[in-house]
Amino acid sequence: MTNTWCELQIVCNPVLEETVFWQLEQFGFRGMASEKKGDVCLIRAYLSSQEVQAVDLAALLQKLSENATSMGLAAPEMHQRSLDEEDWANSWKQYWHPQEIGDRFLVNPAWLPTPDTERIILRLDPGVAFGTGNHQTTQLCLEALEDHINSEAIIADIGCGSGILSIAALLLGASKVYAVDVDPLAVQSTASNRELNSISPECLIVEQGSVEQLVSLISAPVDGIVCNILAEVIIKLIPQWNAIAHASTWGILSGILVSQAQAVNDTLNQQGWRVTSQLQKQDWCCLNIRRT
Numbered sequence: 001m002t003n004t005w006c007e008l009q010i011v012c013n014p015v016l017e018e019t020v021f022w023q024l025e026q027f028g029f030r031g032m033a034s035e036k037k038g039d040v041c042l043i044r045a046y047l048s049s050q051e052v053q054a055v056d057l058a059a060l061l062q063k064l065s066e067n068a069t070s071m072g073l074a075a076p077e078m079h080q081r082s083l084d085e086e087d088w089a090n091s092w093k094q095y096w097h098p099q100e101i102g103d104r105f106l107v108n109p110a111w112l113p114t115p116d117t118e119r120i121i122l123r124l125d126p127g128v129a130f131g132t133g134n135h136q137t138t139q140l141c142l143e144a145l146e147d148h149i150n151s152e153a154i155i156a157d158i159g160c161g162s163g164i165l166s167i168a169a170l171l172l173g174a175s176k177v178y179a180v181d182v183d184p185l186a187v188q189s190t191a192s193n194r195e196l197n198s199i200s201p202e203c204l205i206v207e208q209g210s211v212e213q214l215v216s217l218i219s220a221p222v223d224g225i226v227c228n229i230l231a232e233v234i235i236k237l238i239p240q241w242n243a244i245a246h247a248s249t250w251g252i253l254s255g256i257l258v259s260q261a262q263a264v265n266d267t268l269n270q271q272g273w274r275v276t277s278q279l280q281k282q283d284w285c286c287l288n289i290r291r292t
């Protein structure tokens with residue numbers, strides 16, 4: 001018997017993109033992709049037809065509508081359709097193309113030939129994990145990493161998703177990255193992308209978990225922290241970072257809406273960190289931080 005999949009399509013204001021991704025993840029959806037269609041954003045997400053039966057789609061739509069209304073935006077529209085196994089495996093891949101990011105990177109889907117370029121090629125098959133480089137928050141982090149990495153740097157990547165930021169840091173010259181993610185599928189994805197980029201498991205150590213996992217993994221404080229999760233999660237994690245940092249550890253934080261930057265900044269200051277600069281793409285920002 002062949003598996004069938006449910007493709008959920010959410011049409012929303014682009015400002016809502018990351019929060020929609022987040023909610024879809026909370027309801028168990030995977031393999032998400034987004035595409036701009038004029039003024040709106042079309043997000044596709046997938047779940048097996050069997051699993052989708054256990055999902056309360058009305059509750060999901062309700063949550064998405066509440067988020068939109070609280071930001072003064074129109075409620076998203078939701079549609080669903082069935083796909084067979086082969087369609088599912090290929091459906092989101094057609095929306096993802098090689099992409100130049102910042103001054104140095106070219107993110108290349110693993111199933112496409114390697115292009116001739118002077119850029120650093122980061123090969124990626126994110127599978128069901130977040131992090132194709134398509135999203136502004138990932139791009140902001142990659143651009144910030146270009147300015148931060150020096151050889152020998154030891155980095156922690158909190159919420160590694162596909163492993164895109166960990167791999168980028170190593171390709172830029174970092175000596176070691178400790179990557180963690182609460183989602184076991186992200187851990188698998190980071191490990192397979194590590195192999196795809198010929199990086200050794202000693203240089204990129206990936207485990208399921210969050211900051212508490214890092215505390216037990218690292219043998220010395222890290223030089224840099226990259227963390228691209230939502231602002232509300234980052235605010236909760238900041239107080240734990242002093243356990244993995246030394247006196248001049250830097251950080252790159254994204255997943256933060258411009259309107260949420262002040263709240264993150266306040267928590268950072270309370271915990272002995274300061275924002276050294278802020279990058280912005282549309283409604284998203286990336287904070288470069290340093291321990292004071």
Ligand SMILES: C[S@@+](CC[C@H](N)C(=O)[O-])C[C@H]1O[C@@H](n2cnc3c(N)ncnc32)[C@H](O)[C@@H]1O
Pocket residue numbers: 129130131132133137138141158159160161162163164165180181182183186209210211228229230233255
């Ligand atoms: C927006 S994705 C970022 C992926 C990738 N780092 C990038 O920049 O594209 C956020 C990731 O954080 C993970 N995550 C969410 N809460 C977390 C937590 N408390 N600790 C560690 N990882 C978390 C999610 O599973 C998800 O893979």
